[in-house]
Structures are given as structure tokens and as C-alpha cells.
Amino acid sequence: MHFLPFKLRIVPRTLQFKQPAGTSRGIYYDRKVWYIVLTSTDPQIRFTGLGECAPLHDLSCDYDDNYEQRLREVCAEVERTQNLDSNKWRHLPSMLFGLQTAFRSAAGSLAGNYLKLYPSDFTQGKRGIPINGLVWMGSYEQMCQRMEEKLDKGFRCVKLKIGAIDFESELALIRQLRSRYSKEVVELRVDANGGFTPTDAPKRLEALAQYDIHSIEQPIRQGQWDEMAKLCANTPLPVALDEELIGVNDFEQKNALLDTIKPQYIVLKPSLHGAFTGAGEWMSLARDRGIGYWTTSALESNVGLNAIAQWCAAIDEHTTMPQGLGTGQLFVENFDNAPLHIEGDCMWYGSPQQRAFMNEIEQYKDIWREPVPTVTVHTSGSTGQPKEMQVEKVRMWDSALTTLQALGLQEGNTALLCMPLRYIAGQMMVVRAMAGGLQLIPVAPTSHPYAHLHEAPDFAALTPMQVYETLKVPHERSLLRRTLCLIIGGGAISPDMAKALHNFPHPIYSTYGMTETLSHIALRRINGPTADDAYTPLEGVEVSLSDEGTLCIYAPKVNAERLVTNDVAELLPGGRFRILGRRDNVVCSGGIKLQIEDIERRLMSLGVNYQITAVADERLGEAITLLYEAETDMADTLDTLCRTLLGKYEVPRHYIRVEKLPRTETGKPARSEARRMAEVRCH
CATH class of the missing domain: 3.30.390.10 (Enolase-like, N-terminal domain)
Structure with missing residues (x-):
């Protein structure tokens, strides 16, 4: 290799x-x-x-x-x-x-994930691996209790370790279990670990066979080929070889063992039976002879268990036989980063939320491949009710190619996708991956997208809120710092955030765009020596101002029409521009027009999460109102701070403490909901 x-x-x-x-x-x-x-x-x-x-x-x-x-x-x-x-x-x-x-x-x-070893439907979150529950040896009472625990968790196949207490007590336990649970309800396997002698094994197998046992692993000690062959030839219940395979590493020896003993099953443990190549040989030889098999771990930590589970799922993709892969739960301290989850009697790769997101990505790719020219996206709803739009695929493809070129992304680069696929930002990450041959790293949308990553992606697109939360956690901040190219969109970047990112070694950009422009049409570098306070349009994009001073965009590759926005802007030489705020975020208070975004920018040092909105006021027309998140009332403190940071007419007339500030699914301030909340509380 x-x-x-x-x-x-x-x-x-x-x-x-x-x-x-x-x-x-x-x-x-x-x-x-x-x-x-x-x-x-x-x-x-x-x-x-x-x-x-x-x-x-x-x-x-x-x-x-x-x-x-x-x-x-x-x-x-x-x-x-x-x-x-x-x-x-x-x-x-x-x-x-x-x-x-x-x-x-x-x-x-x-490829972006050092814990993903064998790609398959399992690692794509599409299929779980059925596993057996393991009941360790102990006293009769202990084994009864452990058996009940496994059944309560939903296991339909349970393996009992036998040989630690006297055989009659073990038989009584099995008898009790079978009286309550038929073989249709619970499959029972037993593992003797070579604990029987060749003399007493036949009689004990006869006794066990009365209780519909699926199989018995290694009834007698390994190395007794002739005795084991006799047992397998005359057994009343199937025999599975386990320890017998240990040390038999030569290919011809493997042939000889199987041809001599002729077992009904073999149990494959890569750590003991030749690693993945050796276990693969055993599997192939067993298939040739019609011998059944299943895979199990050998008390590895989650590092080894993760590898075995993925190998098992990839090499035997359609098996329904329960595998022995539950041992990762045995240790006090384990390798906690492994994405293995046991739900009922199945092992899954990734949490339910992560699997649902991965399936959503695959469904979106299927929709994209359909022979129709458009796909559906939703606006974020930051200034009103979200709405549906039909978007042309060819224009999304052109937008993706423009971004790939502007950012210098190459085939094989990894790309973090942590945005909802209802919206253009998430969909465009998928399209960029398809257009540029990028390898997607999917993370179900969260405020901490780096929390369960172990390596930095080459490219990521985040909201300011996601960056804010990521910077607070050392592990996540370290990965963010190592991300080779980061774009931040969907909201304003505060001076404090820009300062925190300024010395990061790789390019970080603020983006400007909207659903109608199919994500961003301009970039602004926010770190390093070329940091800028203005946006530069991408290739093929022209901007101008409307009579009302709002930005107009002409980007024929992504939108055939000249788009007049509600963003109040300032044009600069070379086609660059600054965004001053939204026209519909202008509050008219006492005859004076105030820009919400401008007020918010100057309150960045408040020390709490906040949003500026306005409520109807009989005297002023509209009254500036500040919503804030805090556990206790801070109105007096905030009012004092606002009076030092703002002009006379900009100071909020109302301070409203809320449990959570209203935001859209993509993390933007939900302006209409903020106003509604304020109106309810003030009136």
C-alpha cells in the first residue's frame, strides 16, 4: 500500500x-x-x-x-x-x-474526514448496521438483569457469554428467556469461548438446541481440528468458529482449516484474524464453501470499532445478519470523536440530524439531475415573509463557476456545507461542489459547524453568527484559523469580529448578495494587509445607484434583468461600493430619518446580543427600540451606555429583554418579527 x-x-x-x-x-x-x-x-x-x-x-x-x-x-x-x-x-x-x-x-x-475510511450507504447515513446485544458473563442475577436491559433497548438478537457460572444455571437462564421470548422475537446466540471439553460438548449442545439457539461460538478450545470437525458434522445447532481462526494467517492453512472442520459459520475479527486483508480472505473462502459469517469487534476502542463497522458495511453491503459491533460502549474513557451512534439494535454513522441532512443533500442532487430547467429556493425572510422562487439551473452553474474562479478553488478541495438547503446559500455550495469537483463536508446546520470536525476544510461559507460562536471555542477557532478560504455572508460583520479575524493567515471575505443574485456578486476582504471596507464586484457584474440612492445590480449571468435593491449604498472609484443600510430599515422618529444598521454598528461594544427595531409612537411617529438577551433586567445600564455611544435622537426609547432574539433559519436578524415582538411588549 x-x-x-x-x-x-x-x-x-x-x-x-x-x-x-x-x-x-x-x-x-x-x-x-x-x-x-x-x-x-x-x-x-x-x-x-x-x-x-x-x-x-x-x-x-x-x-x-x-x-x-x-x-x-x-x-x-x-x-x-x-x-x-x-x-x-x-x-x-x-x-x-x-x-x-x-x-x-x-x-x-x-477527502476531508479522517474518520471516514470506507465510503458506503452506511457512511452516507442511508443505512444502519444491525447488531447484536452482548450480555457478559456474571452471576445468574447479573446476566438476567443485563439481558432485560438489552431487550428494553430494542435488541432483537442477543449474544450470551457462557462458561463463567455452572452450565445448569446458564441453561436455566436461557430456559427462562425462551419462555418469555420466542425465536421470532429474539434471536439468541451463545459464545462459549472454548469453555467446553470435547467430551461434554455434544451433550451440552443437545441441551442448548432445545431452546432455538441460533448458533454457538467456539464450543471447544481452538487447535483441536479433528474434534471440532466431529462436532460440526453432528451438531444439533450451528457452530461458529472464532478463536479457531487466530494464528491461521497463511492462505493455504485457511483452506485446510475450513475443508477439515466444515463449520456452519465463522466469526471475523480483523484485529485477530489478519486485519482487513486477512479477514477478507476468510470471507471469500467461506463464501466459496457456503459457510456463513458475520463480523465482530475484539474489544477495540472506537477508533478500531469505527474502522471495522465501515469495512463491514462496505464489503457486505446488503447483509441483514446482526453483527457484533457494540463494544465501543464498554469503556469509561473512549475515543469520543467517532461518529458512531447505536439506536435500538442498529449502529448508525452520524446523529439522526446529520443523517437527515446528508440525505437531503443527496435528494437535492437528484433534483438537480432531473431534466427540468429550474429548482425551487426560498428567500430568507429577514425583512418579511419568506417566499418561493424558481431559479434557472444554468444561471446557478454560471454563478458557481464565477465564485470558483474568484476564490481560486481547485478540484479536490474540501468544502464545508453547513447551510440549510431551502435557501440559496446552501444550494450554491452544492452546485459549486458539482461544478468544481469539490469534496463536500456536510454538517447539519448549527451555530457551531466546526464542533465535530477534526480537520479544517479548504473552503467554508458561514454566517456572522456561526463565526461568532466558533471563535468562542478554542478547538473550533483553531480549525477556523486553518481554513484556507472563508466567506461570510447573511449579515453585517462587527468591528470586533473583523478585529478577531484580522491576523488569520488565509483569505477571509465578507460577501454581498441575495437570493435574486444567486448568492454573492461582490466580495470584501476583511483580513490581512489587503483588508478593505468596500465591496468589489465579481467578473461580469456592474453596479450603479437608483434615484433613491439604493444599489442597482446588472449581472446578466445570474439575472437577466437590472436589479434595484433596497440597500442604500455609496459608489467608489473602480466599481467598488459600500452598503450603508436598507431603505426599509429606515426609522422616521420625530421627523428625523435614522438607519437601523448604522445604530447597530455603533452599539457593538454593548456586551449583550441585541437588535434595533422601532414601534409606533403617538408623538414621534416611530420610537427606536432595543431588544436584548440577558438573564436579568439591564435597561438602566444599557440606557447609560447608549447615551454615550449614540446621538441624541438615536437613543432607544424602549429597552426590552427577550429570551432569544428573532433570527431567520440562516441566522439573519428577522426584522419584521423583531418589530412585532416589540409592538406586543410596548402596547
């Missing part, structure tokens, strides 16, 4: 079980794993890969007291050759598993 120039680092970790995990071999209290971190050595190329080596000290064929030293030697050799030869390291399955995962993760990193 070849890759771009890289280096490897090993990070040991010890994981603590939430509760002792009992098997027939003993009880686990903690778990030692080694993470492999793969990073680029080329400063022009950014990627990170993460893998996990998780040997079981009493099972793995490649574990001994010198494990960590040997792992470092293997990693040094892979780093020296800059190549992962999976065949060379097939005798070291847990190490190979960690390295293969790290390489897959690095490839995912180049």
Missing part, C-alpha cells in the same frame, strides 16, 4: 472497562491499546491518519511482553520504505490492522 510522504507515531493508551467483562478465560478490568498516528511530511499536503493496534494478551497470535518494541520496529520499517506491504506483515494481525486503519484514515483525511 503506497501513500504520500508520511511519518508514523505510536501513542499507548490504557482503557478502563465500565464494569468487569467476564469470559470463560477470566475477567477483563482494563485494556491496553496502541494508537498509530500517520501524518504528512510534505508541508504542502495536509493529512492525518489514525489507527489502533488492540491485541488481546491471552488470544492474539502477535502479542508478547515485547509487543510495543516490535510494533515500533514494524512502524520504523514501514516509515523507512514509505510503503505498507500487507502480505509481509500478515503474521502480525493486530499491528497490520492498526497500520491499515491509519492508511485508510489518511486517505479519508485527504
